[in-house]
Amino acid sequence: QGWECKKVMGAGGALGDNAAQDGDGSGTVWYTATALEPTELVVILRNDFEDLVANRPDFIPTYNLESWDTVKMSILQRRNHRLGLDTRYQVLSQLGQLRETVVQMVMDQRETLDNEKRREAIKIGESYSGQSDSSYSYSS
Numbered sequence: 001q002g003w004e005c006k007k008v009m010g011a012g013g014a015l016g017d018n019a020a021q022d023g024d025g026s027g028t029v030w031y032t033a034t035a036l037e038p039t040e041l042v043v044i045l046r047n048d049f050e051d052l053v054a055n056r057p058d059f060i061p062t063y064n065l066e067s068w069d070t071v072k073m074s075i076l077q078r079r080n081h082r083l084g085l086d087t088r089y090q091v092l093s094q095l096g097q098l099r100e101t102v103v104q105m106v107m108d109q110r111e112t113l114d115n116e117k118r119r120e121a122i123k124i125g126e127s128y129s130g131q132s133d134s135s136y137s138y139s140s
Contacts, residue, residue, distance in 0.1 A: 008036070050079035 009015065015033055044052075053059055053075050060068060080086045
């Protein structure tokens, strides 16, 4: 019927593992498998797999180890997007930058006010010293 055998797996084999790492997670991936003997299967949904990778830093698959760091980053980015964390991180980053800007503005404003107070104090001091010289002169 047009089907061909691509791979025969033994104990511990994984089918559909590339579905977890490819794409943006929006598509459906179909695989067909035929068991040659009694078989037990475990189904791990993409979201659950992403959560597993995110919550277990010690998790490392037993295949494709040379590209795992790249694949893991892609999985975590897709998970963050799904959970809205990427947007949250962007907002928090922007709030942090805004905070730094406001703090700098407040410090600049304080410095400006301090400088104005110093100038006023100097002016007041000059006028006091001018008054004291002329008004407190003694004659003998």
